[in-house]
Amino acid sequence: MAEKIYKYVVVGGGIAGVTCAETLSMLCQDDEILLITASPLVKVITNYTQISKTLEDFDVEERPMTSVETTCPNVKVIQKVIVSLNSELCVVTTTDGDEIKYNKICICTGGKPKVISKDNPYVIGIRDTESVKEFQKRLCKARRIIVVGNGGIATELVYEIEGCEVIWAIKDKSITSTFVDPGAAEFFLDKLKEKKDSKTGAPSKRLKYTTDDVPEEQPGSTTMGGALGPDWVRDLSMVGSQQISHKVHVEYSVEVKQIYNTEEFLSSGKVQNVLEGGDGEYIEEKWPVYVEFTNNKVFGADFVVSATGVVPATDPFTKGNQFDIAEDGGFKVNDKMETTVKDVYAAGDVCSASWELAPHWIQMRLWSQARQMGSYAAKCMVASMNGENISMDFCFELFAHVTKFFNYKVILLGNFNVQKRDNGQDYELLLRVTKNVEYVKVVLKEGRLEGAILIGETDLEETFENLILNQTDLTPFKDHLLDPNIDIDDFFD
Ligand code: FAD
Incomplete structure (x- = not known):
């Protein structure tokens, strides 16, 4: 019997991989598509709605991998870990020695967390369902924890945790700097101090399956499940052992210098710091772990x-193959996702967008981009197989992201933090802030809208999206653009 060759193979059961397999299934109903995933659960997008031209909203559900076979009958899903790729022979090899041949393959293996002090038993990374369970288990007995990092995960964690003191260590001068500017960070700070309704005892909606519902991972496998999605905190209890609501102390502009266990700390001669604004009640305590920061506080x-973020999981594929790897560690891909x-x-x-990016699009390792790239990669694979041309998907024209931080709706559009700065160009920032209600910042370049940060229920997203896409000259309207008494929709109708 002739050796089986799959026309399309997809590796990874996260949003990118599943969307890629689903799109291939839809485009090539007569072909069998193979989806290989290390995790027994896959991530599936549900309730997808297009809010505007580029903004989208959806939920993510974790489901047993077989659910993809049910919805896409021409997709076969297997749980295996890829350990190598021979691109000359078009073969991938799995941990159990299986060799799988392909005509075209799409790697969607996500990222691995960059954990500081990886083997330290008192340091945990948060990435997948398993690591969240471990976190919850430890949190319920904890009086104080230290969170290191300033991206979305750290932000959501410090806001959600109750009943436990949190020391939030960030390397920047303002919180949540991966997403927002210092002004918006200031706007959020009040929320950190605010008491909030506890989720304790709330019934779990159980939207998700957990790994308890499925068989154990293959023995010896260290490959993790897919990264969690934006709703990961929704049903989780994040309560420590104390009778307090929020108690967050931020240490700005620091990195971790040294981590000590109790004995190491006691023999180091160092003295622990008292929390500013704290009551110092734990100063005499012996802690299981001590962290010294670069500002010498302990x-x-x-x-x-x-x-502290992720590094693209390229490892199993790089040996023996001529991949160009970007500075951030991802596979460089061109405008056809090749x-x-x-x-x-x-x-x-796992990939780094290395085509000539549209002026108002940036890559951020987000759920929405994983979906868009997975879908577009599938279309590119099919077009290439059929010798057809394909033009870039419209979603790569404008960066657009909806999320929730500190219980506020947050919408980021275009070059919202002037990430792409043209030297010699003048940027102008316009601001409208109503404390505890909304924060609106727009970035103008030569009178044209470059980007915007919209926090709260501003209802400005569609208009601003159009203004960025059309590059309308706003010079005559500039002074009214953020005037709350003017309906700007009327201006541009
Ligand atoms: P992943 O979801 O990481 O999936 C990778 C898949 O590849 C997994 O199934 C894995 O098992 C499989 N795999 C890996 N190696 C192998 C191998 N060798 N062989 C076979 N299979 C393999 N994004 C947002 O937009 N908003 C948020 O609020 C947000 N919050 C987040 C919170 C947390 C805690 C985390 C960790 C991430 C968050 N993100 C958020 C980021 C978002 O989850 C990721 O960008 C997105 O899930 C990436 O999807 P992916 O399919 O590329 O990779």
Whole structure:
């Protein structure tokens, strides 16, 4: 019997991989598509709605991998871990020695957390369902924890945690700097101090399956499940052992210098710091772990959460192949989602967009982009197989992201933080802030809208999206653009 060759193989059961397999299934109903995933659960998008031209909203559900076979009958899903790729022979090899041949393959293996002090038992990373369970288990006994990192995960964690002191260590001068500017950070700070309704005892909606529902991972496998999505905190209890609501102390502009266990700390001769604004009640305590920061302050805690981002999971594929790897560690992909190795595509967190980016689009390792890249990669694979041309998907024209931080709706559009700065160009920032209600910042370049940060229920997203896409000259309207008494929709109708 002739050796089986799959026309399309997709590796990874996260949003990018599943969307890629689903799109291939839809486009090529007569072909069998193979989806290989290390995790027994896959991530599936549900309730998808297009809010505007580029803004989208959806939920993510974790489901047993077989659910993809049910919805897409021509997709076969197997749980295996890929350990190598031979791009000359178009073969991937799994941990159990299986060899799978492909015509075209899309790598969607996501990222691995960059955990500080990886083997330290008092430091945990948060990435997938398993790591969240471990975090909850430890949190319920904790009086104080240290969270290191300033991205979305750290932000959501510090806001959600109750009943436990949190020391939030960030390397920047303002919180949540991966997403927002210092002004918006200031706007959020009040929320950190505010008491909020506790989620304790709230019934779980159980939207998700957990790994308890499915068989154990293959023995010896260290490959993790897909990264969690934006709703990961929704049903989780994040309560420590104390009778307090929020108690967050931010240490700005610091990195971790040294981590000590109790004995190491006691023999180091160092002195722990008292929390500013804290009551110092724990100063005499012995903590399981102590962290010394680059500002020489030392704090003790029950454990440390490392939320310092991810590195693309390219490892199993690079050996023996000529991949171009970007500075951030991802596979460089062109405008057809092709890596530099023939017939090998990549999408989601594992890839680095290396085409000439549209002026108002940036890559951020987000759920929405994993979906868009997975879908577009599938279309590119099919177009290439059929010798057809394909033009870039419209979603890559404008960066658009909806999320929730500190219980506020947050919409980011275009070059919202002037990430792409043209030297010599003048940028103008306009601001409208109503304390505890909304924060609106727009970035103008030569009178044209470059980007915007919209926090709260501003209802400005569609108009601003159009203004960025059309590059309307706003010079005559500039002074009224953020006037709350003027309906700007009327201006541009
Ligand atoms: P992943 O979801 O990481 O999936 C990778 C898949 O590849 C997994 O199924 C894995 O098992 C599989 N795999 C890996 N290696 C192998 C191998 N060798 N062989 C076979 N299979 C393999 N984004 C937002 O937009 N908003 C948010 O609020 C947000 N919050 C987040 C909170 C947390 C805690 C985390 C960790 C991430 C968050 N993100 C958020 C980011 C978002 O989750 C990711 O950008 C997105 O899920 C990436 O999807 P992906 O498919 O590329 O990769």
